[in-house]
Amino acid sequence: MDLELPEELRLLQSSVRKFVDETLAPHEKEVEEKDEIPRSLIAAMGESGLFGIGHDEKWGGQGFGKLGYCVAVEQAGRVNASFWNVVGATSGLCGTAIELGGPDAVRERYLPDLFSGRKVGAYALSEPGAGSDAGNLKTQAKRDGDAYVIDGAKTFITNAPIADVFVIFANTDPSKGNKGITAFVVERGTKGLEIGKNDEKMGLHGSTTAQLYFHTMRVPGSQRVGDEGQGFKIALGTLDMGRLGLAAHSVGIAQRLLDASAQYAKSRVQFGKPIATNQAIQWMLADAATEIHAARLMVYDASARADKGERITQRAAMAKLFATEMLGRVADNAVQVHGGMGYMRELWIERAYRDARITRIYEGTSEVQRMVIAGALLENT
Missing domain, CATH: 2.40.110.10 (Butyryl-CoA Dehydrogenase, subunit A, domain 2)
Structure with a gap:
């Protein structure tokens, strides 16, 4: 099994990361303080193609499949989580529901504007x-x-x-x-x-x-x-994709927290040596790295299967459950590693800690994900 991303997705990964770092990151504190994303930034995300990644080019999407979508969403986790929420609700939920349900007249009427960011959904x-x-x-x-x-x-x-x-x-x-x-x-x-x-x-x-x-x-x-009478079926199919995107986003946020924690641990000196030399800190970092790797593979597996046309309800629930619970642990340990500074609004760590909490609630609580997983297990045994 080849676990390497194809070249086109590695290029997508680097281009999304560049856009996030250069265009969105400079505004994340402003967005947090004003509780508002300027419409100009939403337009910029649309022009960059973010709204259409993972969606059919026939309806104005960018293509790249669901694996490409998850690769892009993970990179969006490198910045204030609210940016991707706008995209996720517009194209990942609203757009996906229309794409799944149709008919073509409705798809033609709305999807090109949603997948380009010209309209918010x-x-x-x-x-x-x-x-x-x-x-x-x-x-x-x-x-x-x-x-x-x-x-x-x-x-x-x-x-x-x-x-x-x-x-x-x-x-x-x-x-x-x-x-x-x-x-x-x-x-x-x-x-x-x-x-x-x-x-x-x-x-x-x-x-x-x-x-x-x-x-x-x-x-x-x-x-x-x-x-x-097809609405509930459409809703559940949409949530499969939404949960997959939320899992990918959680992986991206957790990776950023881990990178920041490792860097801080190497530079913060206590008792005459960097705190990174303490086994207690090392184990927090090691556990985070291990869980992030596992969550990323779960996301890639489920999204690749979706691209092959497989039903991924159970795998999407597993990825969402594991990745969001993992993010909660990583965010908590990131605050711990940063100590008092992790609790200060001067750093983005405390914001990420607050933002992480909702991931275990929306688009299906952790408890609902366990119900979905158990239901599939019992149905197939």
Whole structure:
């Protein structure tokens, strides 16, 4: 088995890293303090091709497959996590749902703008009473002639305050449970769509989230994504890719934390010698390096299988579970290695520590990932 990345993906890796280091990194502190990413930087990410990596060129994507997508996402982890959140919610979730569900008319209408960054997207699945239990949606879409009338609410929707396009999930037949869930594309400014205020969060400052409210919102049938009742299937397929991207991003953030910790440990002198000479510090670094390597291989394996057309639900859940739990441990040890300075806002370490915590919650909690993994195991034995 050849575990080396092909030349085209190594070139992609270096070009994304260069863009992140030169264009995004100088602004990460500003984004953290203002809790906002300038639209000019979102446009720059679009012009660089970041929104389209991993998506079909037929719909305006950059190609490179899901392995290429994960290679790029990992490099994006070298900077404030909120930058990739904008891309991930736009193309990784909103765009993927449209790409998976179709039809072609909807794909043609929205994907080129989403995959170029000209429009920002949002993915509206979670509700106040249906977070982990995503199949128990209360938002309803009632058929009215050639349109649907939607009432309900969504919560914790990434990009909602700045999004131009929303993929929303509603139940067209509650008696069928999750088999009644249907997906729709809704544009900002649609009558009956209300966007709440930007949520105040522990971390991910710069990545905006808000609640959505639907007040007798009329949506033409031509805006439906996939067939009636196919929404839950589309949502789960989208989350497979989203979880894979989140795992790759966690690997990138963890690698940056490890690099910073190793460098600091070699330069910080206590008791007349660098703290890196202490076995306690060395073991933290060794454990981090080992877990990062393992997580990276899990991500590469799952994404390569996705490119071959294999179903990766279980592997995506494994990668997401392991990589995000690993990131939590690496971030905690990075603060420990940096000591008091790791707790100060003067360094980016404390921000990464706060940002890391959400990775074990969104796009399926660690507990949900274990349910998915166990369910697949029991089904196949």
